Amino acid sequence: MMSPDRVAQCAQLAMLFELSSGPKPGNVDRCHDFPDISFYHFLVSAVSTYPVFRRAASGLGGAGSLILEGAQSWRSWNIGSNTHFGSLVLMIPLAMAAARPGDLREALAKVLEETTVQDAVDFYRAFQLVDARVADVERFSLKDPAFAERLRQKGETLQGLMLLSQGHDLVAREWSTNYERAFLLAGRLAERIGKHGLNEGIVRTYLEALAETPDSLVQAKFGREMARQISLRAGEALRDATLDTAWQMDEELLAQDINPGSTADLVAASLFISLLMDLRF
Amino acid sequence: MMSPDRVAQCAQLAMLFELSSGPKPGNVDRCHDFPDISFYHFLVSAVSTYPVFRRAASGLGGAGSLILEGAQSWRSWNIGSNTHFGSLVLMIPLAMAAARPGDLREALAKVLEETTVQDAVDFYRAFQLVDARVADVERFSLKDPAFAERLRQKGETLQGLMLLSQGHDLVAREWSTNYERAFLLAGRLAERIGKHGLNEGIVRTYLEALAETPDSLVQAKFGREMARQISLRAGEALRDATLDTAWQMDEELLAQDINPGSTADLVAASLFISLLMDLRF
Structure with a gap:
């Protein structure tokens, strides 16, 4: 099994390799900044999540609280934007799964199943912190100041929330299908890169x-x-x-x-x- | 005082910001790879040193052994080249100094003074591992297989070795002047970036x-x-x-x-x- 540091390094490099490749039409790459968000911005948001990935790969913390920690780490570098939010939401469960013995995808399924109502509450806090742009989940408006209470009343877990959003959000769809496309694309990446x-x-x-x-x-x-x-x-x-x-x-x-x-x-x-x-x- | 993780993140970002800026005539930047060493290569060599910088900023390990660990970390990613060797040699003492209370430059002077013969031996091992290109120090040829023994006989510390090389190597000159130019340029960077x-x-x-x-x-x-x-x-x-x-x-x-x-x-x-x-x- 990989050390937590090695897992965190794989996470960093995944973000940095993706960021640095071009042309990726419409996205920031090595030769194109957005007017308001520069390549440097993305470097900072990738590097600042290293300790969070190490913690995830050490079996410390739940998915929701780790995602929230990642979003908070951006604040500490004065970047409040949502540069890598979707990547973080997808990658934290993978880092948690990498800390477990056995097949990565089976371990991932368990990580997702084990998410709790508290994970959902923490995820929503992270969401508000970074002001990510996605469509609201019908039953749980992100503008609702009482969202934590409503989530608790309904007993909604983070995986449950993702199931509600899977129809209109690629990240939620991955959570809902145990990362079907991500694993498919990982195989393709290895082949295309070779x-x-x-x-x-x-x-x-x-x-x-x-x-x-x-x-x-x-x-x-x-x-x-x-x-x-x-x-x-x-x-x-x-x-x-x-x-x-x-x-x-x-x-x-x-x-x-x-x-x-x-x-x-x-x-x-x-x-x-x-x-x-x-x-x- | 900064946490060891924060110091390691500053080290990562320093390498990545330098790497990503252009035009820096003759060096790899975001839009220019070398034929044999790509931008990705440099990303890997930066990211793989994170745990070494964290250890340095935790007060663990001597300068020589930390530099050697950094060079060894590149091996574990199948990059044996000397992409960031000079940066590592300059930055490890800074990370060690950042772990100490008080003024950074005063702490740095102590870190350099405290280097031992063992640090010199470890440094030479790292040097051979990455096959860095510099002129030999007259009295200690890098091709000499008995260098460790000779260093021990002469009682040469790592700071002592750097003093011998300061005339023809920018990195050794910084070690020999308590980073005079690096501190000057740091002030300029803040002004120019502003x-x-x-x-x-x-x-x-x-x-x-x-x-x-x-x-x-x-x-x-x-x-x-x-x-x-x-x-x-x-x-x-x-x-x-x-x-x-x-x-x-x-x-x-x-x-x-x-x-x-x-x-x-x-x-x-x-x-x-x-x-x-x-x-x-």
């Missing part, structure tokens, strides 16, 4: 993921039809062996402030799985 | 450092005259407010495989000092 190297392997996997399933962050901001269009464009970019179409698509999406951030979070989680499974690069 | 933002602030400080003092890695590989020419070019690049000249210089140096790596290590150490002193960015 063939094309790290950068192009990551870019191609990102484009494939985006082409297959509309991005839920794009959908929350711009609606279902725009998200579908972006997926069609990603499919076109994939058919260009040179990645020129992907670069062009990148410019267009950045100009319109359209960023498929949920797909980037999913790719980061998949990279984390690959690295935990000893990815060669 | 004025120009992180990227341009780092780039301008790098160019200034290079213009002021010929790079010792360039000198070891290409001779004194080439190193002097590169410094003159850096001065010209600084006089161009747009950084266009710096970009052009970057292309030229990369084409000739001339990389002022010692200056980059010095800037990383200066960034570390700035971050330990609560740099605002």
